[in-house]
Amino acid sequence: MPGLLLPLTRAVTYTRWLHMLVGAVVPFACAMVYPGLDNPAPRDWVLIALLPLPLALAVALVPSVRYVEGLQARLMLFPGPHARVRTDEDPGISTVFSASWTDRARTGVWLVLRLEAGIALAVATNKLLTLALSFAGAAAGDPTLAVPLVRVAGSDWVYALLTPVPVLVLVIVAAGSGALMAQAARRLLGPSVKERLAELERRTEQLLERNGIARELHDSLGHALTLAVVQAGAARAAGDQAFTDRALMAIEETGRAALEDLDRVLLVLRETGQPTGRRPALDEASRLLDSARSSGARVDAEVTGPLEDLPRPVSREAYRMLQEALTNVLRHAGPVPVGVRIAVESARLRLEVRNPLPAQVPEAALGGGRGLRGIRERAVLLGGEARAGQDGDNWILHVDLPL
Structure with a gap:
């Protein structure tokens, strides 16, 4: 149990959470235009997930996007110098402009992953926080306070004991997905072979x-x-x-x-x-x-x-x-x-x-x-x-x- 609660004490859990939620801004902004966010059907959710992809792939062709995404990943996906639990190892994230079509393709895959993961985590955050709010309302005598993922029947003080459970589940989900995103960032935003050779040449010249x-x-x-x-x-x-x-x-x-x-x-x-x-x-x-x-x-x-x-x-x-x-x-x-x-x-x-x-x-x-x-x-x-x-x-x- 203490191991499951450990992510609660790490600042990087919340910076990764925020980094992934930011990825959902563009899909939801597009969804406000079409097909709308007023009680969307499953078909609408598919459109919300797919419509921004051409835009993301087009943006990935701009060389500076890789540089910006690398800076964001370094800042928000990995422990910083003031983190309680920190590491001095290099996160392995490149912060240079795209120098080849391979770099642009990897950046495009990264942007698509950010959008889709951001949508999934945003929906999970909304549903689980709504469920926690419903438990709190039921404990206070108002089970209709929110529309939860699971219907709450009646009202009882026992629901107060269940209120923290969705929040803890949400934090654990965010911590796990954030760790997966950090691993994906190393693979997709890490230095290419050409960048590794350039870095090796630079270090050789320094030596x-x-x-x-x-x-x-x-x-x-x-x-x-x-x-x-x-x-x-x-x-x-x-x-x-x-x-x-x-x-x-x-x-x-x-x-x-x-x-x-x-x-x-x-x-x-x-x-x-x-x-x-x-x-x-x-x-x-x-x-x-x-x-x-x-x-x-x-x-x-x-x-x-x-x-x-x-x-x-x-x-x-x-x-x-x-x-x-x-x-x-x-x-x-x-x-x-x-x-x-x-x-x-x-x-x-x-x-x-x-x-x-x-x-x-x-x-x-x-x-x-x-x-x-x-x-x-x-x-x-x-x-x-x-x-x-x-x-x-x-x-x-x-x-x-x-x-």
Whole structure:
């Protein structure tokens, strides 16, 4: 029994009830014109149910109708944020315009279902409430107070006990039919295959963008912090004021560049629409090489080919790869000799970074860190490849990108 009374305490029972009754407004409005609502015969009820159907199917052809019906279904057929019993799951109702004839057909079936279910529930509501009113009249001594579904004979206070029964039956019927309508809404107003594919593409683009932002932050801020730590340690160990001044200047320049990168990434995250500024490209590789040299590393660079003519996406990603490679050298090997080779050959860009391995090789330096994984991901997205591994006493990173 408590389970049967539970719908009485749920607000969604009454919003679903109202949603279904609203669907009967159009059929009853048409019935007032023809065949009339003055004691209609069974044939008249058939006409009341059938006459509005062409209008509903015609309205379903309008693309915005699906959007409006989806909003109504979300609002009235499912528990909202303030419901006593709520759920955080997505109701699975689409709120977009019809994009195909399949969407229009499903919307048409939904409108027909709303009309017919609304008529049935409106009639049931009228009859059961009338019966409750008749029971109340009989208990008060006036059994002719209403024309009920079941004739009430005589008058007696016992009828007062029967008065709530039709109301409870009506609420249970409304709750059951509302639950069925919610299931039908998921099937008929739910996202189509095309909408699911579009949503999947949107989420994939978001994940790619988030991964790209994570790589940007890791590369730029990781590079700046690594250089700052290495340079500060070298300045403290050197005890030379001139060297300390150069190290502080390099830390300042590196930190300023990292702040610019951070501001640009934050503009993307906030979606302000403001220009995000120019990202550094490989033709600015000298800045990275100078930063590594200022940290004590002896960098021997060989550059062949016009870097300024590289496609901008390739040039920007190659800059980040070189930045991460130099950062890894300073982080894991310290200020050691580093060989950098950048070559633009016909339709390929080849980047190689070589450095001697330290006595104790960290696990991250052997491929387990996020930096090398980020380099490989960037290369794959550009249609190239990146390889890193030990070659004797050296560690080599080789990147091959198509132009």
